[in-house]
Amino acid sequence: MILDCHGQRIDLDTPLVMGVLNVTPDSFSDGGRFIAADEALRQAGQMAADGAAIVDIGGESTRPGADEVSLDEELERVIPVVERIHDAFEVPVSIDTSKPVVMREAVSAGACLVNDVTALGAPGAVETVADLDVPVCLMHMQGKPRTMQDAPQYRDVVADIIEYLSRRLAACEAAGIDRGRLLVDPGFGFGKTLEHNLALLRGLRAFSVLGVPTLVGLSRKSMLGLVTGRPVEQRLAASVAAALIAVQNGASIVRVHDVAETVDALKLWQAVKN
Numbered sequence: 092m093i094l095d096c097h098g099q100r101i102d103l104d105t106p107l108v109m110g111v112l113n114v115t116p117d118s119f120s121d122g123g124r125f126i127a128a129d130e131a132l133r134q135a136g137q138m139a140a141d142g143a144a145i146v147d148i149g150g151e152s153t154r155p156g157a158d159e160v161s162l163d164e165e166l167e168r169v170i171p172v173v174e175r176i177h178d179a180f181e182v183p184v185s186i187d188t189s190k191p192v193v194m195r196e197a198v199s200a201g202a203c204l205v206n207d208v209t210a211l212g213a214p215g216a217v218e219t220v221a222d223l224d225v226p227v228c229l230m231h232m233q234g235k236p237r238t239m240q241d242a243p244q245y246r247d248v249v250a251d252i253i254e255y256l257s258r259r260l261a262a263c264e265a266a267g268i269d270r271g272r273l274l275v276d277p278g279f280g281f282g283k284t285l286e287h288n289l290a291l292l293r294g295l296r297a298f299s300v301l302g303v304p305t306l307v308g309l310s311r312k313s314m315l316g317l318v319t320g321r322p323v324e325q326r327l328a329a330s331v332a333a334a335l336i337a338v339q340n341g342a343s344i345v346r347v348h349d350v351a352e353t354v355d356a357l358k359l360w361q362a363v364k365n
């Protein structure tokens with residue numbers, strides 16, 4: 092299975108690592124913005140050197156509990172970074188956004204994959220991606236980021252999410268996005284209790300009925316904190332273990348913060364498999 096990323100071909104026959112790159116200036120002065128962009132460029136280069144197959148750039152508009160970021164703010168944060176990474180490195184760039192305008196501008200700036208935690212739920216998003224002709228990852232989320240962890244409920248978490256993703260895949264195909272450009276993601280932590288997240292990781296294999304590659308993000312997430320009792324900065328071992336379980340259960344791409352460590356773990360998995 093090959094993902095055609097605007098000419099850059101991504102081979103999904105072996106599991107791949109997507110590196111997470113958050114672009115969130117902690118200062119709103121111009122200086123802060125330039126420093127954030129320099130730091131993002133450095134991190135992207137490091138991730139590529141460490142073996143990331145894709146670098147996912149996000150302006151934190153979609154983070155659980157986060158306040159919404161305005162369109163202009165999100166564009167100012169991510170577009171210069173997409174441009175500079177695309178110019179400087181060979182690594183394919185993915186844009187983590189729910190906003191059609193950001194999708195369009197990011198693809199113009201060199202991004203070749205759209206990662207949307209709302210599964211193209213925004214008005215015009217499906218049509219935008221159909222027009223841009225890039226692959227897209229459709230993630231499941233129950234509720235809205237600010238309140239989704241309040242009391243998430245499912246009949247059967249695996250079956251319900253497969254059904255939701257199946258409907259989103261159909262909507263994308265109906266708009267002219269062919270199946271070979273689509274990926275799905277169960278959305279760990281997005282409107283799910285610990286039990287829901289564990290059931291999803293255990294049952295990940297079932298997502299193969301959708302007939303498209305599965306991407307997962309488990310890196311440093313609170314479910315790992317609940318299991319290990321560790322704060323976010325001490326979740327490396329659990330994150331690598333979670334990535335390995337996901338791959339063992341059929342995931343094609345793992346979205347992680349710690350690229351080098353995850354790439355090593357997957358090399359071992361691959362060596363044993365071969």
Ligand code: 7PM
Pocket residue numbers: 111153154155187206207208228230276278279306307308309310311312346
């Ligand atoms: C705070 C809480 C900050 C959670 C950031 C997050 C996913 C994603 C995110 C995922 C896909 C994080 C999340 N998670 N995109 N974006 N899948 N496709 O841990 O699981 O990075 S944001």
